[in-house]
Every structure is written in C-alpha cells, then in structure tokens.
Amino acid sequence: MLVDEDQIGALYQYQWFVEAAALIICSDFATIQRYDHDRDQLELIARIGLNAAALKFW
Incomplete structure (x- = not known):
C-alpha cells in the first residue's frame, strides 16, 4: 500500500x-x-508481535 506524506x-x-x-x-x-x-532506509511506524531483538534491529 502506498501512502503519501499527508497520510x-x-x-x-x-x-x-x-x-x-x-x-x-x-x-x-x-x-x-x-x-x-533522506536516510535511504525504512522507518518502522507500526508493529505487533516483534520481540526486543527485532525492535532493536529497527
């Protein structure tokens, strides 16, 4: 799903x-x-079920 900046x-x-x-x-x-x-990377904005190690990766 693509979302523009306003959303x-x-x-x-x-x-x-x-x-x-x-x-x-x-x-x-x-x-x-x-x-x-600007940073040329993904930013995690919502999540469910990730453990501490997975969150640290983000």
Whole structure:
C-alpha cells in the first residue's frame, strides 16, 4: 500500500490497522514501514508481535 506524506500521521495513530492486518492474515507478527528518502532506509511506524531483538534491529 502506498501512502503519501499527508497520510503518514494517520498511520501513526492507528496501531489498530496493523493489528487488524495481522488478524486477517492469521499472523503473529506484522509491521508497517515507510521509506525515508533522506536516510535511504525504512522507518518502522507500526508493529505487533516483534520481540526486543527485532525492535532493536529497527
């Protein structure tokens, strides 16, 4: 799913979105990331089920 810059704030507010996605696909883990052009890397903006080691990676 592509999201423009004006919609990014909404995704930060809606942790339920990633939780619903995980539920729909019967997954223990789910994330939403966005690409940061300035840093040339992904930024984790919503998550469910990641352990401490996985969070440290992000």
